Amino acid sequence: MPEQKNQRLLEVNDLKKYFPIKRGLLKRTVGHVKAVDGVSLYVNEGETLGLVGESGCGKTTSGRCILRAIEPTDGEILFNDPDTGWVNLRELEQEDLIRVRQHMQIIFQDPYSSLNPRMTLLQLVGEPLVINHGIRGKALEDRVAELLKSVGLRPEYLRRYPHAFSGGQRQRIGVARALALNPRFIVCDEPVSALDVSVQAQILNLLRELQENLDLTYLFVAHDLSVVRHIADRVAVMYVGKLVEMGETDEIYPGPRHPYTEALMTAVPRPDPRASKDRIVLEGEVADPANPPSGCYFHPRCRYAEPICAAEPPVLREITEGHFVSCHRAEELSLIGVA
Amino acid sequence: METTETPTSGPAKPESSILTEETGEHVYTASQWQLMWWQFRKHKAAMIAVVVLGVMYFLALMAEPFAVYGPTQRFPRLESTAPTRIRFFDETGQFRGPFIYGLERSIDPETIRVTFVEDMSKIYPIRFFAEGTPYKLLGLFPMNLRLVGTDPDGPPIFLFGSDRLGRDLYSRTLYGSRISLFIGFGGVFLTFFFGITLGGIAGYLGGTVDEVIMRIIDFMVSIPQIPLWMGLAAAVPRDWPVIRTYFAITIILSIVGWGGLARAVRGKLLSLREEDYVMAARVYGARPRRLIFKYLLPNFMSYLLVSVTISIPFMILGETALSFLGLGIQPPAVSWGTLLRDAQQLTVVAQRPWQMIPGAFVVVAVLMFNFIGDGLRDAADPYARI
Ligand SMILES: Nc1ncnc2c1ncn2[C@@H]1O[C@H](COP(=O)(O)OP(=O)(O)OP(=O)(O)O)[C@@H](O)[C@H]1O
């Protein structure tokens, strides 16, 4: 293992997830939706990596594959397990996976679908403890009450069912459940995008506070770039199942190196009206992950496209230290970012 | 049995949900079943149906004390009589309490039809908790108390009239409800056993197994069910003992239903499997067995309940239809269907309409189950987001 991996917590290499498309009476596979098509990224200990991109580009699928919540088609998922060191999640059998995954949890986007309506708060938040540590009775109640307090919920709510709570409160319950096993790493899949704007900030602040206090590492999926800027140390940008750019937030926002990132950035509404003349309107449709264009998937919509772009797929390269871009013209273009 | 599939399309969204109407700690800490019950309670027709069916099932179980006679007890020379008139005043207009007159049998010289005329010379008071033909309550306790009756020397009392062998139709209807009402449970139990097992396997394992099971179901469901029922029922030997015939009919009735249910179960399972909380559970370490029994099953129990309720009336109708055609339960066993066989001829409708009373019981039972099904469907998903 390379030395710098010591501060890394997670490294994903060439991750793929293809969903078969079935047609006809015999349900034959006639093609694949390449939801995730060769994603490589890493997450450092204690940081937040923001994963952004338009709807349908494969952010959720990537996050779930990384946890093996759904089975990836191919790739390597290396996790620095605090107990045993580096493991490849893809090679683990069920029991080992369950053990390692105590350190890796998930927070969902939909505050309704994510909580079993038939369980009380005590059961919802306590299940991970019951399953993994066999804690029961008073000890369980105490621990769950403690978890509820840590996410800003009153411990008296133990006997309530999720229908008693608002979206924001439900999301807090989801956070408490994710924290129950003391994980190192949490995939947050658009945890605030289903919430009222006024509540979003509260949940984001809660996540940040918890990160500091508990030394957590986040993979933070979002399509709202301002949210990501607010919370992420580094950003990874996805387009149609592929990573197009990854680097420090402070570097990418002011100076994106990929035309797609530029387009995303400038689409963010900004308070300064003079800046809006720089706004790039993305033309055309997002490519179909079942039938992507040749070469660079972005070329039909890219204002900088050249013949090579349609012919050859660009590879993800490190153009300056820690800044990865997948574009033939990354070095020559000078793109607009946000201040 | 298409109706068993209804739950997959999701319950009809209740116009008002208990969750939007009420607040307070009792609602916040209410379990799914409590919420369902509160919602169900508001459905008047369903609540009435529960009471009516409750009474019908009670009477079916406790038929003996409520019946006047045994199911096969015959009264010679009193064949096909109209329901006995219950009187309170005698010829002179004097109140004598509930009583009946005996019947005189005579033959109309012109039409050669047997007619019965009340013999007003002597009145026979109706006795409550009278001593009647001995029986065993629930098959265990020897008794001879009947709810109503006449004195031992009095004429028989036929509340619904008598059949063409001189048996009391009212008593026979009560006894017959045993087979007719309970065949539903047996059939439904089997339907569910097959439906849940196969639908569960298909939905849980997916892949090739799923494909094979679904194709078999497509085939089963596409066979027209009445001819299939009739064909299978006709194959049951006439001389089998009652119990064996009963089970054979139960199995035949459930053969048709399981396909639709298996499909519904599979669909629900597939959609539940995609719920985020199920994924969360897998991520925090829940193993398959726990997932099935703690997360998936409880979440579709309410759908199953709705399915059961709406498929029982189909079983009741199925039994009635088969027995009516002479393919189901065989005499001397009594069911509503066998009772209705006597009403097959057109002359019965005109001359002995009381022989169709068992049909009214079938209609009421089926209606009541449908009301309950309606109420349950509204209440089945108290969490439907509005
Ligand atoms: N179970 C599935 N079966 C088939 N296709 C799927 C499945 N899940 C996702 N996809 C497809 O994979 C692609 C990526 O979906 P994914 O949900 O990962 O996108 P996303 O970036 O999270 O989008 P959003 O911002 O809308 O959440 C989409 O085209 C989607 O239609």
Ligand code: SF4
């Ligand atoms: S490779 Fe070409 S088409 Fe793709 S982003 Fe770069 S310039 Fe645009």
Ligand SMILES: [Mg+2]
């Ligand atoms: Mg998503």
